[in-house]
Every structure is written in structure tokens, then in C-alpha cells.
Amino acid sequence: MATQDNTITEVLVGAAVLAVATGFFFYASGTTGAGAGGQTYEMAASFRSAEGIAVGTEVRLAGVRVGTVTDMTLDPVSFRAETTFSLRDDIVLPDDSAIAIASEGLLGGNFVEIIPGGSPFNYGPGDMITDTQGAVSLITLLMRFVSGDGTQ
Template structure:
């Protein structure tokens, strides 16, 4: 009887830890049923490092996440749809950029608010965008030198 009781207690503890882990994982990835959100969209020339679930931040604070990203066959740009928490009003002259947390950090979508007194409606596309910058291409320009600057000097 004692052996059976021990197995039940250990099994219950394992189950409790598993449930706790699932709740934590759901909150960390944004899968929890948090507050209400509305969607906005943007089109980028390059969206390297952005995937479904990537954070959307404003002033360094997470305010949403990327919900869809696909190639627009008409413009050959990355069409991105992202959600923003209700209650956060984005001015209609705002910009959106793909930023990096550092040399080895991850990528996130950054909302750069404008100064307009009018706000974006749900479903609106943000026109002012800045795509991701490739670290490799920047290093190649730095190491290889800028050919245009050398030609202009001659």
C-alpha cells in the first residue's frame, strides 16, 4: 500500500510540474488568451529574422506579435500582419522597422510613433517601413571598402 501511495504522489508532482511548464510556455510565446488585440499590416523590402510570433515593440516594450508573414507576388515584398494590444493607439504617421537586439540578439518589429493627432484604424497598412539590415553585407562593405567613395576621390 505504501509503494502505491508513493507512486501516486510522485505522479501527481510530475503532472503538476508539466502543467506549470505548459502555462509558462504559453505565456512566454504569447499563446495565452491575454487581452484583446487589433491587427495592422506593413510591407518590407527585406524581413530577415522575422517569423510568426516575433515580438512587436514600442519604446522597448512588447505591445504585440507578428501573426502572418508571406511574400507578395505582385511587389516581391514581405507582407507582414501583426497584432497590437487594444488601448494602444498608433498615430497614422507612424513608421515600422525591423530592428535587432544587438550583434547576437534576436530580431523584432519596432513601432516608431509619429506626431499625428489621428490614429490608425484596425486593418490599416503602415506605409513608412524600414526593412532589416544584413550584418554580413555591412561587414563586407566595411572590410572591402566603399568602391563609390574611392572612385569619387580619383
């Protein structure tokens, strides 16, 4: 009889673990936006240096996540990082907006930041943002400081 009680207990504990794991999965996918089913549209940008970002990196506007980097390739002619990113379709960007790779701080990760312009005309789906600023390398800045190469 004790063997049957152990089996029932093991089944109940296994079911509880499975339920918690399923709940955690749905919570995590909702928090990260992986489960978001909202409509999006694609845009592109070309960076001299896309150091610190990858597919899945957040795209933010005024500190709020509005999209995600969906593709990165190297242009073999210009040697620039061609990035594609998706934006929520309720976000309409003026056509003089800029895009930059920003850092959350000294030890934080990087993200793509959109700096909105003031033009009355807007970018459309599939357009390329031409005003870009690539990643700033902390090591390069430190080396310039140490070597005294403070050219302005």
C-alpha cells in the same frame, strides 16, 4: 506489502511531476503572452526584407511588447514581404508612425519596432503602415566594410 508501498510511492511521484508540469505550462503561457486574452486588432506593413522575423515575433513600442507578428507572405508582384501583426487595442498609432525590424544586439534576436509619429490623425484596424525599414544584414555591412565600398 512492499509492492503496494512502491505502487503508492510511484503514484504520488507521478502526481507531483504532473502538477509541476501543469504549473510550468501556465507560467510559461502567461510569461510569453500566449495565454493573454486581451483584445487586439490587426495591422499590416510591407518590408523589402523581413529577414530575422517570423510569425510569433514580438512587436515593441518604446521597448514594451505591444503585439505579435501573425502572418507573413511574399507579394508575387512587388517581391516584398507582406506582414500582418496584432496590436493591443489600447495602442493607438499616429498615421505618420514608422515600423522597422530591429535587433537586440550583435547576438540577440530581431523584433519589430514601432516608431510613433506626431500626427493628430491615427491608423485604424486593418490599415497598412507605409513607412517601413527592413532588416539590416550584418553580413552585408561587414562585406561593404571589408571591400571598402563605403558609399554614403
